[in-house]
Amino acid sequence: MSAMSEHAPQERGSLLYDPKVRGYAWQIVLFLIVAFLFYEAYANAVENLTKAKIASGLGFWNNISGFDIGQSLIQYSAATGTYGRAFWVGLLNTLMVASIGCVLATILGFAIGVARLSSNWLVARLATVYVECVRNVPLLLQLLIWYNAVLKPLPNPRESLRFFNDSFALNNRGLYVPDPTWQAGAGVVGWTFALGVLGAILFRWWARRQQAGTGRQYPVGLVALALIVVLPGLVFLIMGRPVEFAYPVLQGFNLRGGVQIFPEFAALLVGLVTYTAAFIAEIVRAGIVSVNRGQTEAANALGLRNGPTLKLVIIPQAMRVIIPPLTSNYLNLTKNSSLAVAIGYPDLVQVFMGTVLNQTGQAIEVIAITMLVYLTISLVTAGFMNWYNARKALVER
Amino acid sequence: MSASIPSAASTRFLRDAFVEPSAPPANMVGPLAWIRERLFSSIGNAILTLATLAFIVWIVPPLLRFFILDSVWTGADREACLSKAGEEVGACWAFVRARFGYFMYGQYPQALRWRVDLTGVLCVLGAVWLLWPRVPQKGWGAVYFFIIFPICAFILLSGSSWLGVEQVPTNLWGGLLVTLVISIVGIVVSLPLGVALALGRRSKLPIVKFFSIVFIEFVRGVPLITVLFMANVMLPLFLPEGMRPDNLLRVLIGVALFAAAYMAEVVRGGLQAMPKGQYEGAMALGLNYPQMMTLVILPQALKIVIPGIVNTFIGLFKDTSLVSIVGIFDLLKTVEVSLADSRWATPVTRPTAYAFAAVIYFIFCFGMSRYSMWMERRLSTGHKR
Numbered sequence: 078m079s080a081m082s083e084h085a086p087q088e089r090g091s092l093l094y095d096p097k098v099r100g101y102a103w104q105i106v107l108f109l110i111v112a113f114l115f116y117e118a119y120a121n122a123v124e125n126l127t128k129a130k131i132a133s134g135l136g137f138w139n140n141i142s143g144f145d146i147g148q149s150l151i152q153y154s155a156a157t158g159t160y161g162r163a164f165w166v167g168l169l170n171t172l173m174v175a176s177i178g179c180v181l182a183t184i185l186g187f188a189i190g191v192a193r194l195s196s197n198w199l200v201a202r203l204a205t206v207y208v209e210c211v212r213n214v215p216l217l218l219q220l221l222i223w224y225n226a227v228l229k230p231l232p233n234p235r236e237s238l239r240f241f242n243d244s245f246a247l248n249n250r251g252l253y254v255p256d257p258t259w260q261a262g263a264g265v266v267g268w269t270f271a272l273g274v275l276g277a278i279l280f281r282w283w284a285r286r287q288q289a290g291t292g293r294q295y296p297v298g299l300v301a302l303a304l305i306v307v308l309p310g311l312v313f314l315i316m317g318r319p320v321e322f323a324y325p326v327l328q329g330f331n332l333r334g335g336v337q338i339f340p341e342f343a344a345l346l347v348g349l350v351t352y353t354a355a356f357i358a359e360i361v362r363a364g365i366v367s368v369n370r371g372q373t374e375a376a377n378a379l380g381l382r383n384g385p386t387l388k389l390v391i392i393p394q395a396m397r398v399i400i401p402p403l404t405s406n407y408l409n410l411t412k413n414s415s416l417a418v419a420i421g422y423p424d425l426v427q428v429f430m431g432t433v434l435n436q437t438g439q440a441i442e443v444i445a446i447t448m449l450v451y452l453t454i455s456l457v458t459a460g461f462m463n464w465y466n467a468r469k470a471l472v473e474r
Numbered sequence: 475m476s477a478s479i480p481s482a483a484s485t486r487f488l489r490d491a492f493v494e495p496s497a498p499p500a501n502m503v504g505p506l507a508w509i510r511e512r513l514f515s516s517i518g519n520a521i522l523t524l525a526t527l528a529f530i531v532w533i534v535p536p537l538l539r540f541f542i543l544d545s546v547w548t549g550a551d552r553e554a555c556l557s558k559a560g561e562e563v564g565a566c567w568a569f570v571r572a573r574f575g576y577f578m579y580g581q582y583p584q585a586l587r588w589r590v591d592l593t594g595v596l597c598v599l600g601a602v603w604l605l606w607p608r609v610p611q612k613g614w615g616a617v618y619f620f621i622i623f624p625i626c627a628f629i630l631l632s633g634s635s636w637l638g639v640e641q642v643p644t645n646l647w648g649g650l651l652v653t654l655v656i657s658i659v660g661i662v663v664s665l666p667l668g669v670a671l672a673l674g675r676r677s678k679l680p681i682v683k684f685f686s687i688v689f690i691e692f693v694r695g696v697p698l699i700t701v702l703f704m705a706n707v708m709l710p711l712f713l714p715e716g717m718r719p720d721n722l723l724r725v726l727i728g729v730a731l732f733a734a735a736y737m738a739e740v741v742r743g744g745l746q747a748m749p750k751g752q753y754e755g756a757m758a759l760g761l762n763y764p765q766m767m768t769l770v771i772l773p774q775a776l777k778i779v780i781p782g783i784v785n786t787f788i789g790l791f792k793d794t795s796l797v798s799i800v801g802i803f804d805l806l807k808t809v810e811v812s813l814a815d816s817r818w819a820t821p822v823t824r825p826t827a828y829a830f831a832a833v834i835y836f837i838f839c840f841g842m843s844r845y846s847m848w849m850e851r852r853l854s855t856g857h858k859r
Contacts, residue, residue: 104681111685118712125711197519198512199526213788213839214832215795218806222832226825412697419799430703440707448696448704455695 122441129438137437138164144432146423148339160433167428168450174342174424175411175454178349182410183403185350186357193362204358211355217416219352224344224420231340234332237325246325246332252343253325253335262319270309277301341422345414353410357403364399365391396469404462408455415451425450540564540822541829547571555820565826569818576812577830580648580803586640589630590651596623596630597658605845607852620662631655644722648803650834652722656729656794656804661787663730668737669776673767675738676745686738693735698793701728706800725797733790740782744775777853784846788839795835805831 092098126133138161145155150169153162192204211219229249232238237248246253277300284295313319325335368391376386417424418431425447434443501507514520544564546555548571555566570577579587600619603609631651633641647655674686693701705728710718719727748771756766776783798807809827812818 100679104679107685108681117714121714122711125715128715195522196512196515197522197526199523199530203526203530209840210836213792213836213843215792215806215835217795217798218828218831218835221806221810222825222828226828230821415697415699416796416799418699426697426699430700434703434707440711444700444704444708448692448700451697451700452692452695 126441131438133439133442135442137433137439137442140437142433142436144436146428147421148342148423160437163433164425164429164446167423167425170422170428171411171414171417171424171426172454174345174349174417174422175414178346178353178410178414179407181346181350182353182357182406185354187361189354189358190361190365193358194365208355208358211352212359216348216352216413217419220344220348220416220420223348224340228340228344234327234330237327237332244322244324246335248332249340250331250337251340252338253332254338255322255324256334256336258321258323260319260321262316265316266309266313266319269312270305273304273306273308276304280304339422341417341420344420345417345422345424349410349413352413353406356406356409360399360402360406361395364395364397367398368394400462400466400469404459404466407462408458411454411458412451540825545826551817552820552823555818555822563820563822565829566818566820566822567826569812569823569826570830572818573808573812577649577805577808579651580808581646582642582648582651583646586642589639593627593630594654596626597654620666624659624662644720647722649808650805652797652803653791653794653805655722656726656797656802657787657791659726660729660733660790660794664733664737664786664790665783667730667734669741669772671734671738672741672745675742690735690738693732694739698729698732698796699799701732702796702800704728721800721802725800725802729790729794729797732793733786736786736789737783740779740786741775743782744777744779745771747778748775780853781846781850784842784849788842791838791842792835805834 139159141156142158142160142163143155144163146153146158146163146166148170149166150173151162151166153166158166189204189207192200193208195201195204231247231249234248234250237246237253239246244255277297280295280300281297284297288294323334325332325337327333372390372394373386376390381389414424415426418427421427430443430447434440437443501510513523539562541564544562545567546563546565547567549555549566549568550572554568555563557563575584575587579590582590600615600623603615604612604619609615629637629639631642631647632644633639635641671686671690674682675690677683677686702725705724706721709724709727713719752770752774753766756770761769794804795806797804798810801807803811809831813824813827
């Protein structure tokens with residue numbers, strides 16, 4: 078530095094005090110430090126791996142894994158499944174629990190958020206107690222409670238709890254629900270349903286045009302209900318109920334028939350949904366509160382009743398406040414699904430970062446892949462929600 | 475009518491006292507009106523109220539019976555908490571009492587537990603100094619809490635052969651002690667680191683900005699558990715032979731870096747909320763970058779985001795429970811380990827232990843959130859519209 082400043086023209090002052098030069102100097106120093114750390118880490122890793130005789134690279138991907146996975150959305154078996162296949166099984170399980178969880182958490186969260194603002198004191202208090210209790214206890218502990226203290230102590234299959242005329246069964250191996258098999262004629266019901274949905278969309282479009290043109294309003298909700306629910310229901314009855322359910326029945330020591338929902342999945346889903354819903358409830362509440370009271374009063378002054386006020390005035394404005402934090406809560410839910418490892422649900426972390434890592438010992442590759450997957454999910458979700466947010470955001474003129 | 479007409483001066487038809495207001499209708503004030511207004515204002519509301527009441531009646535008495543009325547408070551082993559002759563047995567608090575020391579200190583030697591207590595007292599002192607607005611000399615408080623206290627705590631907890639304080643290896647630490655150590659170290663490290671990262675992200679220097687963004691977005695995009703695995707499994711690989719940080723230190727690094735990324739985003743929010751005039755004013759006064767930041771921008775920006783910072787702390791405190799997955803004996807892990815003890819194996823032990831852990835976590839998190847709300851109200855005086 079000092080050598081350089083001697084050559085600098087006098088009137089520019091010392092280079093030592095030139096903010097630009099200082100900026101470059103700081104950046105070079107930072108870059109060198111980071112580069113050195115990375116180089117050191119790399120060199121040490123190579124040395125440590127050769128000493129421990131651990132292979133590197135992705136060669137393990139196609140090796141036979143030899144371990145079983147409790148539940149899988151795709152074909153997988155211990156004898157033929159590869160580590161790569163196990164990765165996909167875990168990833169799909171993660172995505173399944175995360176996507177179902179997001180939908181349910183949104184519904185529950187909106188309900189509780191609205192309940193917190195209810196004019197009914199008791200309902201508002203109950204919602205507050207729920208939010209405070211759930212938010213202030215770690216999710217991991219809640220998952221353990223759901224899994225170990227609620228679902229595991231359920232009776233064994235022989236003494237299953239039965240609901241609705243024995244069609245549902247609950248025991249310590251999971252929840253059994255009837256498995257539907259469609260009979261001849263079910264196609265007609267399906268087509269009626271599809272037509273009903275189409276008809277409802279068309280009717281809504283027509284009603285909007287009518288309202289825009291003449292100001293007359295039509296009962297879109299009722300018509301949609303009739304077209305989507307009642308009509309297929311009638312056809313279903315006319316066709317003679319073309320569906321048969323396989324009910325869970327006791328065979329030996331276990332229940333057969335029906336769809337089994339594993340306790341690990343149920344505990345993870347319930348835990349994630351109840352936990353995230355508490356956060357979403359707070360976001361929804363903040364969003365609704367953020368809409369100026371004058372908006373409600375103006376809507377009332379225009380003659381809107383409470384329902385339309387909420388639907389046409391409050392919620393569209395509240396959504397602008399709600400969407401960005403809602404996105405980060407969806408991402409949190411997805412990332413929190415990795416806690417599945419604690420209760421043994423075979424998600425990405427449990428299968429890949431747990432079992433595969435232990436078997437192959439290739440920590441760097443396995444952890445890097447896992448992190449990349451979550452990073453990708455995060456970036457894709459964030460990108461989508463940013464796009465949605467940009468569409469909904471206030472257009473300032 | 476009397477014959478003598480009073481003089482004009484003495485004829486006054488003016489009241490010099492207010493008429494007592496008549497009482498409002500009985501059904502508009504008082505508890506009855508409140509009940510009508512807040513609980514039974516319409517048929518729908520009445521149904522909602524009754525349904526909620528039914529729910530409360532359904533859920534609260536069994537919990538009350540289990541955790542308080544039927545609970546067992548004394549006993550030496552599982553015999554006390556087993557149901558005899560068909561009677562209902564509630565929570566087994568005797569188990570928690572027997573294991574209380576383990577839940578608090580882990581396997582920290584009995585004779586040296588006073589050192590943990592002393593550290594706790596020092597920590598509370600520092601926290602009160604910094605957090606209670608009436609206590610003066612906040613600058614010294616910060617020096618105490620961020621420099622002096624950590625050194626004292628390290629010497630007290632871990633010991634030092636140099637000072638002649640008996641050493642206690644970290645694998646003996648456990649329980650609430652470890653939970654608090656991880657969260658406090660996380661807080662103390664992540665706040666300055668987060669501020670630095672936030673400044674880096676807002677910096678005009680491209681390389682600094684790039685590194686900050688990559689770090690923040692990377693860490694925020696992955697779950698904590700993967701960061702902990704990385705700290706636990708990969709960190710030893712990246713360090714030269716012979717440098718093996720102990721397990722607790724590894725997860726401390728992981729948790730602190732993780733929290734720092736979240737803190738950085740919170741602080742960035744505060745920095746972005748600062749009007750440009752504050753920067754320009756500071757520069758017009760001739761302050762250089764560090765002076766501008768420490769004297770003008772950061773004090774205001776951090777003040778705005780206190781709720782966000784406390785939220786991050788609460789998240790950090792809850793997230794410390796994840797270290798139990800990578801084999802650190804925090805509160806949750808000591809509870810889980812104790813549950814494996816066959817001397818206390820009863821159907822009610824597990825719910826009791828979980829309830830105990832939940833209450834401890836709740837007290838800390840709820841306390842923090844109430845403090846932040848109180849502070850927010852205090853700081854917002856004068857800004858109310």
